[in-house]
Amino acid sequence: LQLAASVDDGQLNAKQKNEAKAIIKQLTTSSNHPKLHTIEDQSHRYNILTQNGVIYMAFCDKNYPTKLAYTYLEEIAKEFEMQYGREVERVERPYAFIKFDTYIQKTKKVYMDTRTSRNIDKLKEDLHDVQQIFRSNLEELLGRGERLETLSAAGSALRSESKKYQQQTVYMNRMAAIKKWAPLIIMALMFLFYLWWKLG
Numbered sequence: 001l002q003l004a005a006s007v008d009d010g011q012l013n014a015k016q017k018n019e020a021k022a023i024i025k026q027l028t029t030s031s032n033h034p035k036l037h038t039i040e041d042q043s044h045r046y047n048i049l050t051q052n053g054v055i056y057m058a059f060c061d062k063n064y065p066t067k068l069a070y071t072y073l074e075e076i077a078k079e080f081e082m083q084y085g086r087e088v089e090r091v092e093r094p095y096a097f098i099k100f101d102t103y104i105q106k107t108k109k110v111y112m113d114t115r116t117s118r119n120i121d122k123l124k125e126d127l128h129d130v131q132q133i134f135r136s137n138l139e140e141l142l143g144r145g146e147r148l149e150t151l152s153a154a155g156s157a158l159r160s161e162s163k164k165y166q167q168q169t170v171y172m173n174r175m176a177a178i179k180k181w182a183p184l185i186i187m188a189l190m191f192l193f194y195l196w197w198k199l200g
Helices: 014-029 064-086 099-111 117-126 127-132 138-144 146-198
Strands: 036-040 045-051 053-059 134-137
Touching: 014 045, 014 053, 045 064, 053 064, 064 099, 064 146
Parallel strands: 036 134
Antiparallel strands: 036 045, 045 053
């Protein structure tokens, strides 16, 4: 039963909507899945957080940092619990908490730009948490279900992802420093050019 949703027009095509529904259906029928779960296809990623019987899902571009996506989902889950946590058990109709979309939209805007200093700081925090995220191929999950043999491959993928996020954090720190100091450097150069022109 869907409780709330927020999707930009045109963000999900029909195939992706069906995949999302199938993922949620499989997760609701299986009690043996981790709290944090990532499912990838060729260009996108479904980031999933399961907490207190509620499944939170974010559909992201594959380049969007997974850690940031989970921080976003945790923030959404915390607010949802505060507002509606006691009412979830009694819900009988879909989209009973559609008003929650306002909070989802507001929070999504904060997380859209990965280069803001707030989001860079969040990426730095507990980078090792990425190790806890279980990865599986979308086709395996939907077609054949989860297999224990893939856990070894998933562990290697997580180590690789962790290195990738460390590199992204270094790059984002560099870009933040450039953003901070570039205006001062440009003004100083303009002042020196002005002095040279006046005196020369």
